[in-house]
Amino acid sequence: MTRRVVLRVGIVLAIVSASTLTMALTMSGLEAADKLGSVIGAIVSTVGLVTATFITPQSDDGPVESPSEREGTGRRAEGVSRLALQRMFSPRELCWFIPIFVGTGLGGVVFLAHYSKNGVNEPLLLAGLAISFSIALFYRPRAPRTTVERRSLWWMLSASAAIGVLLASTVWFILHKPDRSVTGIAEFNVKEMKEGDSAQITFSSPPAGYENLALTLSLTNLDSTGNCVVPARLEVTPEVVGVPGQISSRSSVKDVSSGKEVRLPVAGIERGGHILVTLNKVNKGCKVKPEVSEAVLFN
Amino acid sequence: MIRSLRYVALGVVLLSAACASTPGSSPPLSGAPRPLTLTPGAHVNIGIVTDHPGFSLVEQGNPSGNDGFDLQLADWLLRELKIEKENVPISLKERVSKLRQREVSPGGVSMVVATFSMTDDRRKLVDFVGPYLITKQGVMVRADNSTIKDVDDLKNTGKNVCTIAETTGNDKLKKAETSGSNIFVTTKPSLKDCMESLIDGDVEAVSTDQIVLYGFAQSKTYKDHVKVLSDISFGDEENYGIGIPNNSHADCEVIKEKLEKFLNDEWKSFFDDNFPDIPNSDYINYRPTKTDECENGT
Numbered sequence: 001m002t003r004r005v006v007l008r009v010g011i012v013l014a015i016v017s018a019s020t021l022t023m024a025l026t027m028s029g030l031e032a033a034d035k036l037g038s039v040i041g042a043i044v045s046t047v048g049l050v051t052a053t054f055i056t057p058q059s060d061d062g063p064v065e066s067p068s069e070r071e072g073t074g075r076r077a078e079g080v081s082r083l084a085l086q087r088m089f090s091p092r093e094l095c096w097f098i099p100i101f102v103g104t105g106l107g108g109v110v111f112l113a114h115y116s117k118n119g120v121n122e123p124l125l126l127a128g129l130a131i132s133f134s135i136a137l138f139y140r141p142r143a144p145r146t147t148v149e150r151r152s153l154w155w156m157l158s159a160s161a162a163i164g165v166l167l168a169s170t171v172w173f174i175l176h177k178p179d180r181s182v183t184g185i186a187e188f189n190v191k192e193m194k195e196g197d198s199a200q201i202t203f204s205s206p207p208a209g210y211e212n213l214a215l216t217l218s219l220t221n222l223d224s225t226g227n228c229v230v231p232a233r234l235e236v237t238p239e240v241v242g243v244p245g246q247i248s249s250r251s252s253v254k255d256v257s258s259g260k261e262v263r264l265p266v267a268g269i270e271r272g273g274h275i276l277v278t279l280n281k282v283n284k285g286c287k288v289k290p291e292v293s294e295a296v297l298f299n
Numbered sequence: 300m301i302r303s304l305r306y307v308a309l310g311v312v313l314l315s316a317a318c319a320s321t322p323g324s325s326p327p328l329s330g331a332p333r334p335l336t337l338t339p340g341a342h343v344n345i346g347i348v349t350d351h352p353g354f355s356l357v358e359q360g361n362p363s364g365n366d367g368f369d370l371q372l373a374d375w376l377l378r379e380l381k382i383e384k385e386n387v388p389i390s391l392k393e394r395v396s397k398l399r400q401r402e403v404s405p406g407g408v409s410m411v412v413a414t415f416s417m418t419d420d421r422r423k424l425v426d427f428v429g430p431y432l433i434t435k436q437g438v439m440v441r442a443d444n445s446t447i448k449d450v451d452d453l454k455n456t457g458k459n460v461c462t463i464a465e466t467t468g469n470d471k472l473k474k475a476e477t478s479g480s481n482i483f484v485t486t487k488p489s490l491k492d493c494m495e496s497l498i499d500g501d502v503e504a505v506s507t508d509q510i511v512l513y514g515f516a517q518s519k520t521y522k523d524h525v526k527v528l529s530d531i532s533f534g535d536e537e538n539y540g541i542g543i544p545n546n547s548h549a550d551c552e553v554i555k556e557k558l559e560k561f562l563n564d565e566w567k568s569f570f571d572d573n574f575p576d577i578p579n580s581d582y583i584n585y586r587p588t589k590t591d592e593c594e595n596g597t
Contacts (some may be wrong), residue, residue: 221419224474225467226535227430229419230591257592285535 096136101160103132108168116179117214117263117298179298180210186275186295192222192287193279199290201275210297213238213266217277219258219288228286229258235278240268255280259293266297335549336409339381345373346389346397346408346542350491352521353514353573354414357388367514368573372431373412375565376541379557389413390489392465398425398544411542414511416467417591426547426594428554429540430587431562432570435532436468437509439516441497442526447504450533454480461485461493461502468507471534490515498524508537510574510585517576538587551593558590 106129113125172178182203190199201215215236221228236254256262264275282288337343347370349357355367370386377384387408389397394415400407417427438460440447447453453460462469464486472484485502487493493505494515505512505525512527541558543550570582577585 223535224420225416225418225470227417227419227427227538227540227591228535230417230422230594283536283538 097156097160099132099135100157101164103129103136104161104164105167105171106132106164108165109172112168112172112178117212117296177209177299179296182213182295182297183292186215186292188277188290188292191289193219193290194287195279195282195284198276198278201277201292201295203269203274211265211267211299212297213264213269213275214261214294214296214298215264215275215292216261216294217256217258218291218293219279220291222287222289226283226286228282228288232282232286232288233257233280234290235280236262236264237276237278238264238266238269238273239276240266240273261294331546333544333547333549335553336547337380337382337550337553340383342383342385343377343410344387344408345377345384346394346411346413347373347386348391348413349388350489351414351511351514352518354511355412356518357386366573368432368569369412369414371569371573372541372561373410375561375569376412376554376557379560380553391463392488394542395421395424398542409544413542414508414539415542416508417538417540418467421542422594425545426543426551427540427591428543428551428558428593429590430538431541431558431566431590432510432539433585433587434508434510434537434539436471436506436534436537437512438528438531439497439505439512439525440503440528441500442524444503444526447528448530450531453504453506453531454482457481457483458504459483459485459502460504460506461487461496462506463490463493464488466507467537468534472506494521494525510577513574513577517574538591540591548593548595555590555593562587562590 106125110125110129185204186201187204188199188201190197193199217234217236219229219232219234234256236256238252252265254262254264266273266275277290279288279290347357348355351367351369353367355369357370373384373386387397389408389411391413394411394413397408398411411425415427417429421427438447438453446456447458452458460472460482462472462484469484469486472482485493485496487496490505490507490511493502493507496502497505498521509527509532515521516525516527541554543554566586567582570577570585571579
């Protein structure tokens with residue numbers, strides 16, 4: 001009975017995990033690199049689940065048993081099963097699965113966060129992952145001796161991994177919200193700039209629901225001569241609208257050079273705000289074309 | 300099974316570590332960065348021109364006659380860096396190709412100090428440290444010429460103007476020629492050739508960087524024959540920098556630190572020594588206030 005419950009829980013978790021990942025990947029609009037990271041994460045957890053689900057006693061047992069032996073084995077197996085499950089649920093061995101679950105969850109978040117703009121501290125998460133798996137390895141239960149023990153171990157392991165993946169997916173895709181590229185919809189309102197000029201970056205469909213924007217601006221010298229791009233500095237100011245028609249925030253002025261990423265708070269920009277860019281320190285006589293190389297919203 | 304688990308766990312940890320070693324926010328570099336080469340005791344070949352009075356004049360067989368702003372700067376810099384150097388004569392046309400040649404075969408140079416204008420186009424092929432001097436395009440005429448007084452006289456009266464091939468000055472004049480100005484551009488391989496054409500009367504003016512023209516005008520050879528029109532300067536600012544091979548960020552930082560020291564401590568005396576004919580109050584027009592950031596992988 002207990003085994004059936006474990007089996008059902010495992011299947012449900014596997015289906016939920018797979019569905020969550022698939023749905024999230026489909027709806028998130030992630031960049032290719034993000035998808036790759038997510039797919040690797042999904043494959044790693046799915047391989048574990050599938051291996052656990054389809055492993056059979058025969059595959060690990062020794063010689064094939066005769067029918068009479070099998071009958072005796074069946075009765076013995078039932079008794080062993082109860083004992084084994086009791087053993088598996090002993091406090092020490094239950095604790096062994098906690099680092100597996102924690103490690104899988106941390107690994108899932110690392111994979112999903114790897115190519116994103118958010119502030120997830122990957123080295124810290126990886127250290128947590130390494131510590132979790134190290135604990136799991138060093139404090140593992142003794143090697144299972146019977147098929148039932150082995151299968152129970154696999155099921156518990158799969159359930160832990162599935163919960164970890166589910167938790168990582170929930171945290172990332174539902175609570176956190178993945179990055180959204182808006183490069184194509186963020187445009188300058190001018191074609192060229194010179195020293196002291198200001199221009200606006202507007203969004204053709206204003207983004208909502210995000211707090212930050214990672215923006216990379218690039219300048220191109222419109223002439224074949226002149227040392228224009230490298231010395232130039234861009235003063236970038238998000239002008240967020242509080243009430244319609246009124247700029248309420250100009251607090252975050254960032255100074256950046258061409259090709260370097262700048263991160264700006266943009267909560268509320270969907271109400272009609274824009275990014276103000278002023279060109280400074282460009283050499284006299286230079287005319288440059290400003291462009292948005294990359295714009296990614298993130299939380 | 301525990302052994303299998305061990306391998307799975309190890310694999311996951313290694314895979315995660317491998318993925319994390321390249322953070323997504325870092326922009327990819329367009330080429331492999333070169334390691335630091337300008338260490339004390341190193342030996343470098345420096346590309347210089349040999350026929351630019353004021354900047355780089357080399358007298359064959361008379362090393363004591365070698366003089367000029369660029370030569371003095373190269374000597375000072377390499378002395379500061381405690382590096383051995385060998386001057387390699389190059390032409391203005393070869394400045395980019397000699398720096399790039401080093402990447403594929405011997406015979407190239409690792410540094411060019413030769414009135415090398417920093418431009419965004421050239422930055423795609425080489426790196427620059429600088430600027431160490433600023434100028435604009437100027438005009439030189441024969442000493443007895445009184446018909447050219449401003450840029451319009453040059454552009455609108457069908458004058459024949461000589462300039463040097465593969466220079467920013469040539470680019471600017473060619474652009475003027477093709478954009479409707481009544482000007483004829485004659486291109487020569489070196490400024491010395493243009494000077495001869497000017498004195499011989501084949502062209503009516505020579506146009507290139509104004510500070511380079513001042514260097515020629517003050518030399519013994521040309522002093523009585525030509526004059527620089529100090530009121531005529533046009534075009535973008537020319538920023539002279541030290542050229543080094545592309546993707547040399549580490550070397551750039553080392554030179555940049557020394558160059559900033561040069562601008563603060565030595566620049567004025569070097570300028571006064573090499574351009575005595577430029578009015579003392581005008582030096583500010585040629586002196587940069589700071590150097591550009593070193594390029595990072597472009």
